[in-house]
Amino acid sequence: MVEITPKTKINDLLNAYPQLEAFLMQLNPKYKKLKNPILRRTVAKIATLTQVAKIGGYETLDLVNRLRKEVGQPPLNETDIEESKEEEAPAWIQKEPKIVVDANKLLDEEKNPLAEVSRELKNLGSGEILLIESDFLPSPLIDTFKEQGYEVYARETNGKTFLTYIKK
Template sequence: MKEITLETKIADLLNNYEGMKDILIEINPKFKKLNNPVLRRTLAKIAGVRQAAIVGGMEPSDLLNQLRIAVGQKPIESGDTQEVTSSSEVPAWIATEPKATIDANELLDKEDNPLAKAYNILRKSDEGDVITIVADFQPEPLIEEFIKSGHEVYCQKVDDGNFVTYVKK
């Protein structure tokens, strides 16, 4: 088996290691969302271990090492993992009235895809429009996909465990 790294996709873990879904849920109850088949088919394909850790509110190196130990791989020294830091400066454009607000939890509960829903809204939006995504987790895989697509993104923790992600077209 391939070494598990921070970039290993969650879908690859689920496909390559029997019982991995249960291992992930045992490590962090927030990963219960992996019981959602839509999430497993879509977001798990783009989310790596680093992003999953952020979604779960964990240090990426902690999740990485717990996964490695669970499958019989040696843990990696914390200096061997590269952490990504993001800017904490609040952009002025988040004060813009959002064109739409997406409740990621509600969509996932209905086995719908929040990324697809957000892209559909953004496609019909004008340059400079802002949408917001609310969730009880930091949607790191979505954030990275929006950035790759050229959108400006800012995520803010609003209260205990809830996040608002602003996406500007």
């Protein structure tokens, strides 16, 4: 049995509780991307429930407790959850991006967004910007590129589109 927490990886969750895949897809249409085999083999292995909650527009505690209830685990308290605060937009995002990547198109073509963006970043010079457009917050990619030392900023534009800026 896997205890469901904000740090649980989506891949581990679905391996332990396969029935939660259908539950998640009913919860939010954005989670239908979990059916994509490329996404399941790549991003699902690094994405935590905190990141999955952001993608779906949920508070982490709410999503985690819904999943816990589905498998018979008791709910967590507010004190068990660390929410990140909204960061202020950096001035560098005003600069025209050198490369624009459509993450939804990549997923539709069964391509790996992490690999594609990594490849494109190699073509950027110092200080240049890559922009990822998507209908979801690509939290796992954001965290990965931050860990690699890139400056990253993401924002929602109209309730349907997320713009993620990566500065080399």
